[in-house]
Amino acid sequence: MCGLTGLLLAQPRLHGDALAAQAQDMAAALPHRGPDDAGVWVDGQAGVALAHRRLSILDLSPLGRQPMASADGRYVLACNGEVYNFVALRAALAALGHRFRGRSDTEVLLAAIAEWGVEDALRRCNGMFAIALWDRRERCLWLARDRVGKKTLYYGWAGGALVFGSELKALWRHPDFDNGVDRDALTLLLRLGYIPAPHCVHEGAFKLMPGCLLRLDAAAVADGAAAHDPHRDQRRWWDGRERMRAVLAEPFAGGVDEAESRLDALLHDAVGLRRVADVPVGVFLSGGTDSSTVAALMQAQSERPVRSFTIGFAGSRHDEAPLALEVARHLGTDHTELYLSGADASALVPGLPAMFDEPFADASQVPTALVCQLARRDVAVALSGDGGDELFFGYGRYQRALRNWAILNRIPRPVRGLLARLPGARGEGSRTGGLAALLAEMGARGIGDVYRNRISRWRDPAAAVVGAREPDSVYGQADPLGLPGREAEAMMLADFLAYLPDDLLCKVDRASMAVSLEARAPLLDWRVVEFAWSLPLDMKLRDGTSKYLLKRVLRRYLPDAMVDRGKRGFGAPVGDWLRGDLAGWAGDLLQAQRLRGEGLLDPRPIAEVWRRFQGGERKWHTHLWTVLMFQAWHAHWRASRDAPRP
Template sequence: MCGILGVINSGTIDRILVSKALGLLAKRGPDDFGEWQESGVYFGHRRLSVIDLAKTGHQPMVSFDHRFVIVFNGEIYNYKEVRCLLEPSVSNWNSDSDTEVILAAYAKWGTNCLKYFHGMFAFAIWDRKDKVLFAARDRMGIKPFYYHYSSSCFAFSSRPRSLFYLEPALSKEIDEQGLRFYLEAGYVPAPHSIYKDVRKLPPAHYLLVDKKGLRLERYWDYRHIQPELSWVHRSEEELLDELDRLVSRSVESRLISDVPLGAFLSGGIDSSLVVAIMAKRLSQPVKTFTIGFADKAYDESSHALAVAECLGTEHHCEHLQVNDLLQLLPTFQEEYDEPFFDSSAFPVMAVSRLARKHVTVSLSGDGGDELFGGYHYYQIAQKINHFFDLPPQLRSVITSLIERLPQHKFKLLSGALRQPDRASAFAFSRSIAKDFGGVLTLDLIERTKSIYALFSSAAEIFPRELHPSEQGMRLDAFYTLPDDYLQKVDVASMAFSLESRDPLLDQDLIEWAMKLPLQWKLRGGVNKYLLRKLAYRYVPQRILDRPKQGFGVPIDSWLRGPLESWAEDRLYDKTLFSKVPLDQSAVLALWKMHKSGKRNVHPLLWAILMFLNFFDRYGAE
């Protein structure tokens, strides 16, 4: 795991500025650093040594024939198998690293090399002969790749802030579309970033830069995969055996490491399954890590302990007061280069800090919910599916009646039902703005599109017969997973120089999950049905069966307590609001509503505060 950056320009490269850019990546790679430069081209690398700890794994790495240069962040788990495929034509190897395998694969197969790689990665290769840059990002967007392109410069980095050193003239103007998506969804979906002139390479894409310009291509796509309806009639045991083989193979491939490794353990289905398979494959007890809280509303440490004792792991748990997480606020502000809404980043940082005291690599259970139907939103989509088949006039009458019911949850349900289609209804249920009212200026709203429009457009690509619940899972996998959850874990873990791996996001497992019919994901009111059944093979059901909890943080009470003055300093700052396209009066109305206790408005308020805080620190002058 590493940090990468580079720049190709028509002018001179300022050594002082590129060194500062590389310094921002130090936590991503504390073990080694390297630089490579020739006329108009600079590559920089910070290394967290995990595979091939020798100096032969040093980057930037130059190919044996000196034609290609690479900087690489991530792991190719099947690199030894790919190396075997290459060896009839490649006999000279300088290292035992996956980096060198990528170089050799590109030299032999060109951009088609990507179809051979199983792993998480972001890399760039410079062809010194043809003057072409090739860069790629892994299939699900586990590893970040930010870039800026203009007629005179192409710059890339693992962190967007580095780009402003690589290209000093780069504007910090806010991307209006990115901001609107952020304040509606809680994240900025690729290819947008919060900056107008900075883009994110989308997952499963590569780019080429040459004298003709910039070209982006998608190299893998699961969105068109049809559920196999015949699988509805297959036996449960047969499907479980298949799923078991896929998950086990994926976990086993992610145990490759020349440094100590362990796993995050919440005690839920996904992390427990991953740890259980690790325990079967490793000769020593698995090192597992959990954060516990004195407040039982946020504590899941007892569940994790029960799983750890069942599996015989070497379990490490750090107990905190929930408010202790506030001590991580400076780290949060320093490490997240874009405004980041997801407050569960705080406990993820805490568990990463704990894990790094014992290991360099940690496995997690990310992806199980999106692939196998773990979130309650999918059951809601299932229940309201047929509503959208009703005539519009009847739908309007029913929605009006539901809206009059006293509980607030019915008002939110009516808001979802008022949407024009199923994808927009799902977007409403996932939105952090919901019915709070707009806080963006009207002219910005007129110039941009909503997250609802984005989701509806994306859903048009899916198979026509796809059930709305399955649409929701694919929308989450396509947008929310890479640009919220995976970004959260990548930044939080890298803040403590810890590599996080995601065995449930192997490409073979993803493609299989897309073929799995909905009946094996949501059944009889049980979510994640088949994956849950697989977990029961390894851990007793009585230990695993509990309500889904998640990594919660009491943002609502923080904003009425220890963070109140911090929040008001920003919310009442007229100078700050004069620089951003937000309606301060609308924001303050939300703040007063939240302080009064009439409604918890903390999701949207926290997102607004994270943007204001970001802009105050890193925005345009």
């Protein structure tokens, strides 16, 4: 896993040396993503530069250096990520006559592109990646992102240049990138706690969507950001919605025993592929179903104790460390745990804007960052359990949304329409749950609207952002899947398309790469994903037990008592922190005078939420955290923008 950046000019006006210097300066913002090596490649006549920072995981020799050219010289590639099935691809390409100098997956990916073309090569890859590929023959730039979106790729316009990179801080280093805050995208942050692709916090900048390709040439750069429509111009080489529909049309037809064996075999292979590295590999272990399954399969394939790591919160309901320790002892892993306090959080929070790059308000970012720091002391790669909830119906909110949708369908539509107009059905009050939440869902057109209410922080974020209009997202669709009678799958799909890549995976990417640690997610192997989609709902939810089939697999490795435990989630006691160690920091960022001066957020609704929170009302900390993370990021961005350039 590494970092990449670069630029493409509308007109090649810079000398090659100047172009290289600009790309090197952009890459200098990403040393944490690649502390082991750095490289830059330019074509002054074409006006293109690629730069790369390398975290050496496979083939630690100089033969793995990037940007890397294909053997025929046509393509030049900068890649962030890993192609896990590179050994099989290498053998297939060798049989076709390709010869290899080194042992890196990057060289294999280049040969695959040369042999099969960009799109077909990506379809043959099992991995996590974001790539920038220059085609010297066609004089065009390809940007691509993996199926699930494990690696993020930003791009945007800066004067007469298109700039791109693994993180926004690389784009900030271009002298003409002075793009302001996109107020509409800010409403998405307040609603969701993150900004989903293709949106970005900056005007004239975008994120590549998962499973997408973007082809750019000098003409496209010259047309500018105003002419760019990401939904039109980003082409899907793998479409999650269409793949789920296709899989549901041909569902798994076997019994539960056969499904259990199949899932165990798929996970065993997925974990095995992700154990391949020329550096030490460990696992994040929370004690829950997902991470315990990954740890169990990893230890089953290892002759030595696997290194496992967990974070705990003393005296908090979020503390999973005792569960993780129990699992680690049973599996025989070499386990390390670290307990946190409010003071630990206070010390980390000021650095979050620099770490997460774009405003990001999932409070589990704090323990995630700390467990990554803990793991990096001993390993360079760590496996995680991300994806289990979205694939196997793991969230309690799924069940609550189905319950509420069933209630709504028993109420005549005219009555629901009247109830939806009641004062209690509107505004932020529905966040407190109960009858208020049900009233807020009376106007629902479908399961998508019910679920949107379940996952929203701010219910009306546009009211808190001056001059903003909330853009469309997958959570604004009445039925994200578009298949009647598939409400459960529709909710899981919405989370797979947005929450998973742009919250959970973004969180792990930023936190891990901040300390030069590569994180891998075997549950999100595309073969596991599509198999999970093929399963009937009663293999995921049975007798009130979620993740039913995944837990059956886990029982092969752990006793029932360790499997049948309630979900706690990898959260953080943010409410306690905001009333304690972080109270002063929060109060400063939420000052009405400060908000009015910045002109982006309306201080009135924010002051009301702050007042309610300080009065002891529950749940308002999620509202506040979105605002606080934006305010902290905004201060960091302005300081970075105004700092003298080296």
